[in-house]
Amino acid sequence: xxxxxxxxxxxxxxxxxxxxxxxxxxxxxxxxxxxxxxxxxxxxxxxxxxxxxxxxxxxxxxxxxxxxxxxxxxxxxxxxxxxxxxxxxxxxxxxxxxxxxxxxxx
Amino acid sequence: xxxxxxxxxxxxxxxxxxxxxxxxxxxxxxxxxxxxxxxxxxxxxxxxxxxxxxxxxxxxxxxxxxxxxxxxxxxxxxxxxxxxxxxxxxxxxxxxxxxxxxxxxxxxxxxxxxxxxx
Amino acid sequence: xxxxxxxxxxxxxxxxxxxxxxxxxxxxxxxxxxxxxxxxxxxxxxxxxxxxxxxxxxxxxxxxxxxxxxxxxxxxxxxxxxxxxxxxxxxxxxxxxxxxxxxxxxxxxxxxxxxxxxxxxxxxxxxxxxxxxxxxxxxxxxxxxxxxxxxxxxxxxxxxxxxxxxxxxxxxxxxxxxxxxxxxxxxxxxxxxxxxxxxxxxxxxxxxxxxxxxxxxxxxxxxxxxxxxxxxxxxxxxxxxxxxxxxxxxxxxxxxxxxxxxxxxxxxxxxxxxxxxxxxxxxxxxxxxxxxxxxxxxxxxxxxxxxxxxxxxxxxxxxxxxxxxxxxxxxxxxxxxxxxxxxxxxxxxxxxxxxxxxxxxxxxxxxxxxxxxxxxxxxxxxxxxxxxxxxxxxxxxxxxxxxxx
Numbered sequence: 001x002x003x004x005x006x007x008x009x010x011x012x013x014x015x016x017x018x019x020x021x022x023x024x025x026x027x028x029x030x031x032x033x034x035x036x037x038x039x040x041x042x043x044x045x046x047x048x049x050x051x052x053x054x055x056x057x058x059x060x061x062x063x064x065x066x067x068x069x070x071x072x073x074x075x076x077x078x079x080x081x082x083x084x085x086x087x088x089x090x091x092x093x094x095x096x097x098x099x100x101x102x103x104x105x106x
Numbered sequence: 107x108x109x110x111x112x113x114x115x116x117x118x119x120x121x122x123x124x125x126x127x128x129x130x131x132x133x134x135x136x137x138x139x140x141x142x143x144x145x146x147x148x149x150x151x152x153x154x155x156x157x158x159x160x161x162x163x164x165x166x167x168x169x170x171x172x173x174x175x176x177x178x179x180x181x182x183x184x185x186x187x188x189x190x191x192x193x194x195x196x197x198x199x200x201x202x203x204x205x206x207x208x209x210x211x212x213x214x215x216x217x218x219x220x221x222x223x224x
Numbered sequence: 225x226x227x228x229x230x231x232x233x234x235x236x237x238x239x240x241x242x243x244x245x246x247x248x249x250x251x252x253x254x255x256x257x258x259x260x261x262x263x264x265x266x267x268x269x270x271x272x273x274x275x276x277x278x279x280x281x282x283x284x285x286x287x288x289x290x291x292x293x294x295x296x297x298x299x300x301x302x303x304x305x306x307x308x309x310x311x312x313x314x315x316x317x318x319x320x321x322x323x324x325x326x327x328x329x330x331x332x333x334x335x336x337x338x339x340x341x342x343x344x345x346x347x348x349x350x351x352x353x354x355x356x357x358x359x360x361x362x363x364x365x366x367x368x369x370x371x372x373x374x375x376x377x378x379x380x381x382x383x384x385x386x387x388x389x390x391x392x393x394x395x396x397x398x399x400x401x402x403x404x405x406x407x408x409x410x411x412x413x414x415x416x417x418x419x420x421x422x423x424x425x426x427x428x429x430x431x432x433x434x435x436x437x438x439x440x441x442x443x444x445x446x447x448x449x450x451x452x453x454x455x456x457x458x459x460x461x462x463x464x465x466x467x468x469x470x471x472x473x474x475x476x477x478x479x480x481x482x483x484x485x486x487x488x489x490x491x492x493x494x495x496x497x498x499x500x501x502x503x504x505x506x507x508x509x510x511x512x513x514x515x516x517x518x519x520x521x522x523x524x525x526x527x528x529x530x531x532x533x534x535x536x537x538x539x540x541x542x543x544x545x546x547x548x549x550x551x552x553x554x555x556x557x558x559x560x561x562x563x564x565x566x567x568x569x570x571x572x573x574x575x576x577x578x579x580x581x582x583x584x585x586x587x588x589x590x591x592x593x594x595x596x597x598x599x600x601x602x603x604x605x606x607x608x609x610x611x612x613x614x615x616x617x618x619x620x621x622x623x624x625x626x627x628x629x
Contacts, residue, residue, distance in 0.1 A: 009301075009439070012300070013495060058300075058302060058303060059298075059299050059300040059302070059303060060299045060300075060303040060581075063298065063299055063585050064581065064585070
């Protein structure tokens with residue numbers, strides 16, 4: 001997979017797929033670490049909304065669902081090497097879902 | 107730093123505090139087995155329109171080019187010149203040197219200044 | 225001492241700026257059709273506005289963001305655009321109604337048809353925005369707006385049955401014309417709880433450079449200012465209930481509104497009414513126009529401030545210019561300003577959740593408000609009232625259309 005440029009704002013809200021093709025969740029955030037003026041993205045945050053999956057495509061939907069707390073929302077922290085962006089419409093994991101760290105809620 | 111929460115859509119100001127629009131896009135370089143890095147931010151109506159639907163972006167681009175208003179839309183600011191500062195994002199440039207004020211300056215010259223009392 | 229002055233000025237501004245053709249028309253009609261029965265709707269709307277305005281001020285003072293800017297930052301560009309399109313469309317209708325209100329006031333005083341006043345009034349509004357500064361506009365028009373207190377004096381002079389008035393403050397079910405009753409309630413709620421009110425207040429807090437030290441000031445201004453403003457609306461309703469039924473009128477034509485204070489003050493009452501209508505609508509028109517331009521500028525990130533000369537903020541000034549022209553065109557079509565008012569108030573109520581839901585989420589966001597987030601009570605009041613308004617709107621607007629007005 002060659003080095004490529006992606007627009008973060010355009011992958012936001014896109015579904016991430018597991019190795020078996022099932023949906024894991026949607027991309028919500030990219031966490032970067034600043035080092036010498038450069039920003040290295042070391043992980044992506046994925047939100048899962050199970051039943052309300054469709055509603056979560058938009059940020060406002062995710063925000064509203066987030067208000068209802070962890071009963072509806074949960075998620076994963078995906079390390080930069082655990083996700084593959086070669087197909088921008090279909091970002092997918094490079095590892096098993098079980099290898100992902102769960103997201104701690106604010 | 108959380109890029110979406112702390113950078114995207116935030117007000118952008120130049121080194122003198124003049125408003126330069128909002129951070130409409132963030133460009134990452136990914137792949138090749140290396141850690142992704144933020145290379146630039148993007149500002150401009152074309153970038154905003156793509157977030158809505160790629161078709162709108164084409165329409166907006168045609169309009170902006172037709173009037174020759176903006177030299178480069180969307181405008182890319184390299185990350186090296188970007189300083190996130192809490193409530194806003196500071197760009198280490200002069201707003202008037204960048205194309206982001208294209209519409210503002212064009213309207214000022216061709217419309218607003220022609221009206222008395224501006 | 226300086227804070228005391230700011231508080232007094234703020235209250236005066238809120239009182240003077242509260243009434244506009246929406247509150248006048250909806251209250252007058254409600255009084256005409258249902259006596260004192262709908263006073264609760266005015267009070268409920270007023271209560272909700274107090275909370276929303278206080279929250280808008282608090283958000284701006286503490287986070288340094290305007291509500292609009294915060295909505296874009298927190299919910300993304302796409303939601304902002306959706307909100308922008310829908311809210312702008314509804315607000316433009318409201319603005320046209322206000323512009324129409326000024327024109328009606330002029331028609332009443334001169335006999336010249338209201339459409340002919342559309343262009344000169346629009347020009348005056350535009351000139352005030354072009355050459356004025358925020359402080360002058362906010363304070364000047366609002367101090368003049370204090371003439372609307374004459375409604376309260378008029379209501380008292382008419383010696384209504386105060387017990388009946390008080391019982392109207394308690395929500396009650398209609399005995400007849402049920403769908404029209406709820407539709408009237410919805411219009412009153414939409415007239416009181418207009419998003420431009422708290423959005424403008426939040427922009428104003430930034431223009432006036434408020435910070436955390438202003439939380440107390442904000443609370444006082446929002447509660448006293450908006451309460452007093454609501455009382456003026458209640459007074460209009462009372463007058464409507466006393467003046468129209470004996471004449472068999474339903475206040476469904478704007479010429480009838482001129483009667484509101486005539487029983488109380490005779491011909492002077494007519495003058496007070498015309499002044500109140502004209503000035504309050506002018507003030508509202510200025511506020512709404514500015515707010516529509518603020519909305520675009522804050523959301524897109526342009527330079528904005530009423531304290532800058534137009535050439536320093538070309539996009540902002542062009543926006544409000546276009547807005548005024550569009551409103552003027554709508555009035556020129558000759559559409560009945562009263563009808564336009566009632567429709568735009570009902571639509572406002574129907575679209576309330578679009579702006580208030582994200583607003584509430586922001587008011588509970590630690591990142592914006594740190595330790596000053598909403599308590600459960602503030603959240604509850606807003607959620608309940610907005611839900612009531614929204615549900616009523618969804619139900620009664622179709623019924624009103626089907627039932628015919």
